[in-house]
C-alpha cells in the first residue's frame with residue numbers, strides 16, 4: 055500500500071491516512087450558521103485522514119462572502135458542533151479554517167456599511183467578493199476600498215482569532231487552521247509591495263510577518279501548539295497580490311519561524327489551478343528545509359502525484375479540494391482504484407442543495423446504474 059493511504063501521526067493527532075480534504079467555501083449557510091446539511095456534507099467526507107473546514111470568518115468584519123458559516127457567535131458554535139459530532143461519529147478528524155478576508159470584502163457586508171480593513175487603503179483590482187450589489191441583490195461585487203488598520207487596532211484582530219479558537223474548542227474541532235493564504239488579510243500584511251506601512255507591521259520582512267506570527271503565538275498559547283496549523287500560498291497572485299522583491303525570503307523566513315513553534319502542520323496552497331503559476335519544486339525543497347514539521351501540499355493533485363510527492367518526501371500529507379466535492383468517498387476510491395466522478399462547476403458556490411450533499415459514493419453510483427438497467 056502507498057504511504058499516502060497509511061495511518062499518519064500528525065504531531066500527536068492520529069489520522070487514518072495522509073489524504074486531507076482541503077478547505078472549500080460552499081456558500082450554503084443562509085444565516086452564516088452551519089446546519090444539518092453542513093453536517094451531512096462533512097459526515098459523507100469523514101473518510102479523509104483530516105478534514106479542514108471551509109473558511110469560517112472570525113468576525114463580521116472578516117466576512118467577504120454571503121452565506122459562509124462564521125465562528126463568532128454561540129449560535130454558530132452550536133451549528134459547528136453538529137458538524138464535528140458527525141465527523142467524529144464516523145471516526146474522522148476535523149480542523150476549522152479561521153478566516154479574515156481583510157480588503158476582500160464589501161461595504162454591504164460590514165456593520166453600518168463601513169469600509170473593510172487591510173494593511174493599507176488600496177483596493178484589490180478586478181476582484182469580486184460575494185455581497186449585495188447596488189440593486190440589493192446578492193451576487194459578485196467588486197471588493198470595496200479598505201481603510202488601513204491603525205497600529206493600536208491590530209491586537210484586536212489577533213484577539214478575534216483567539217476568541218474564535220476558544221469557540222472552535224467549544225464546537226469540538228480537533229484544531230484550527232489560520233487562513234494565511236490566497237490574498238486575504240495575512241497576505242495583505244506579508245506582501246512587500248502592497249504593504250507600505252511605516253509602523254512595526256510594515257517594512258522589514260519580520261515586520262510584515264508580525265501580525266501572522268503574533269496570531270500564531272496567541273493561538274498556540276490558547277490551544278497548545280499541536281492543535282494549530284496555518285495555510286500559506288507562497289508566490290500567490292489571487293486577488294491582486296503583486297510580486298515583490300523579497301518574496302522567496304519572506305516565505306522561507308516564515309517557514310523558519312514556524313518551524314520553531316511545533317505546530318500541527320503548515321499547509322501550502324499551490325494556486326496553479328487558478329493562476330497557472332505554481333509554487334515550483336525548487337522552492338518546495340527550500341521550504342522543506344526551512345520548515346521541518348508536518349507539511350500539507352494542495353493544488354491540482356491526483357492520487358498518483360500525491361503519492362509521488364509523499365514518497366519523495368516533498369510533503370507529508372496531500373490535500374485535495376475539488377476531488378472531495380465530487381467524491382465523498384475519495385479515500386475508498388483511491389484504495390480500490392475506482393474511477394473518480396468529476397465536479398459540477400456551476401454548483402460550487404451557488405447555495406442550493408444541488409451539488410452539495412448529493413454526490414453519490416462509488417457503490418451508490420453502481421447501484422443506481424444497476425437499477426437503471428433493469
Ligand SMILES: Cc1cc2nc3c(=O)[nH]c(=O)nc-3n(C[C@H](O)[C@H](O)[C@H](O)COP(=O)(O)O)c2cc1C
Nearest residue numbers: 076077078079108109327352353354374375376402
Ligand atoms: C469551491 C472552492 C472553494 C474554496 N474555498 C477555499 C477556502 O475557503 N479556503 C481556502 O484556503 N481555500 C479554498 N479553496 C482552495 C482549495 O482549498 C484548494 O487549494 C484548491 O481547490 C486547489 O486544490 P484542488 O486542485 O485539489 O481542487 C477553494 C477552492 C474551491 C474549488
